[in-house]
Amino acid sequence: MLIKNKEILIKNGGDEFGEGRKLLLDGIELALKEVSSEKSIFKNVKLSDSLLIVKDKVYNLNQFNHIYLAGFGKASIKMTEALLSLVKIDEGVVVSNVDFNGFNSRIKYIKGGHPIPDEGSIAAGRKVLNLLEKIEEDDLLFVLISGGGSSLLEYPLVSLEDLKETTKLLLSSGASIDEINVIRKHLSLLKGGKLSKRCKGRVISLIISDVVFDSLDTIASGPTYFDSSTFRDAMDVILKYGLINKIPESVKEIIYKGMDGEVEETLKENDESLNRVDNFLVATNYDLCIELKNYFDKKGINSVYLGSSIQGEAREVAKVFGGIAWEAYHKRLYFKKPLIFILGGETTVTVKGNGKGGRNQELSLAVTPYLSKTKSLFVSFGTDGIDGNSPSGGAICDSNTAKRAESLGLDYRVFLDNNDSFTFFNKLNDTITTGPTGTNVMDVMLLFTL
Incomplete structure (x- = not known):
């Protein structure tokens, strides 16, 4: 029951x-x-010898030198367990919001914070960044994304304390998840397509949607998808909900610098790195x-x-x-x-x-x-x-x-x-x-x- x-x-x-x-x-x-995490993977991902079939797309796993995994969100544990029963992963990191004994010696599990990011979220973000540095052009990275990923996986441009305060203010303001994630994306080294941009290899993202309209740029703040929002949009959200005098100064400084072109924008639609990325919705x-x-x-x-x-x-x-x-x-x-x-x-x-x-x-x-x-x-x-x-x-x-x-x-x-x-x-x-x-x-x- x-x-x-x-x-x-x-x-x-x-x-x-x-x-x-x-x-x-x-x-x-x-x-x-x-629509459990396991069934969602098994319904959409099949393996026939060395051929991996994800929905209507086929990948020959023999073409890849190493296979890596990064999973984050409330469904990441079960998604990972399902994928591991199909594919051998050489190395990976998974973060969710519950206590868990882990997978195997090759997969690192970290408990992060939700709905407010914590030290575990930052540790997971650091691990993912280190993983991305290892991946070469002939490697494959599975990214397992689900709701809660925005707070569970993070490596911010501001201090953790300032990020926590900003998140608390946004969550209690009445802002929609889309609006909250606009700000999150512009304060992160991983969100808004930045994760996939840092990866030299092929990326397959398997995504469980927890947002209205199933917008890939909003789910877990869109780490493997292009972002149409800007630093100007982030400031508009702050102004709309009367937070300009409450948001930490470091956050406003990053956004102002971004508006002036001094901080890199999120990934945009014409970025060539997107040619290496395939995103699949597996449950909605x-x-x-x-x-x-x-x-x-x-x-x-x-x-x-x-x-x-x-x-x-x-x-x-x-x-x-x-x-x-x-x-x-x-x-x-x-x-x-x-x-x-x-x-x-x-x-x-x-x-x-x-x-x-x-x-x-x-x-x-x-x-x-x-x-x-x-x-x-x-x-x-x-x-x-x-x-x-x-x-x-x-x-x-x-x-x-x-x-x-x-x-x-x-x-x-x-x-x-x-x-x-x-x-x-x-x-x-x-x-x-x-x-x-x-x-x-x-x-x-x-x-x-x-």
Whole structure:
């Protein structure tokens, strides 16, 4: 059982919503298994004698003198294990955010920091830079990229402390991941295509997407893909969110120098080094959502997939879900109930309080009062299993959640104002607990209208 507290979550739904809760949670478990890091590699990478087939491209491994590996992100451990079962790696470095005993003597594992980079992140960055210096033109480098890679692998142009402070400010500002990564790329020696540019050999990047639109320049800050943003764009993000007087001076100095042409820009589209690089998406939020739809279809429940590009402030996005639930309850939609709306994406939270939670739990909390006027259920879950600064991956709620909370003296508005969604749902035993799942394809949101 992937969801450790599934039984209590189902029980909390009572006679009215228990079965609905079970259906949604079972679906999430099945879909996560189908887009697991290992399956994503095995579905897209095949080996026939010395021929490596990645999707529709074929490589003769005998043509390479040495084969190296650099893996970073929340899915990097499982991705590496899958690849090692297919290909012999001469040397590599892997970084993720969990304790791990390691692979073999040829592969160095380092635990890094997430969502804030730490000494481990810098150590991993240094190891990757050293690895890149060894690679010659007749060598091959596998790069395994997944969500969380931006903080887990780093070698910055500023001090670690200044990078930490900048990251904290950006994460609490309400900036989107695209905007945050614009700044990250311009403060790094590895991001924004700089990793692949430093590699003389052939590069094969296998990528699990954790961003809206599956933009290769945004996933883990695009270490093997060209970047269209500039230092000017980085400064625009700082100004947009009122951070100009809060950002460390060293960060502003790098950006100002970059704007004046004194610091090298990120890799651009016409750079010749890109001819040595092949990037492959091996898992996306779309894949997860389609697995969910197939599961619900097999169960005989109508479902509709509305895309994987949900964005915006969590409590504002909640109004959309609330509106859909109300319209469905009053039979003003051209769909037959019961019906499950399947969506993916990644909302943001502008942190103003000092509570515990994350964007998925905050979204579920903000949806809660709307559901009380309908007959429906809602789940928002981060596929990496960790939501914000809490130990849970998301939360589930239904039309009775507000009433249950009121009976315990809990006012959802107080918890929402303090960004304390985890405490609210934890008191109701409605947080979804999986621990790290070993993958990351953004968030999934399910609205079940009865």
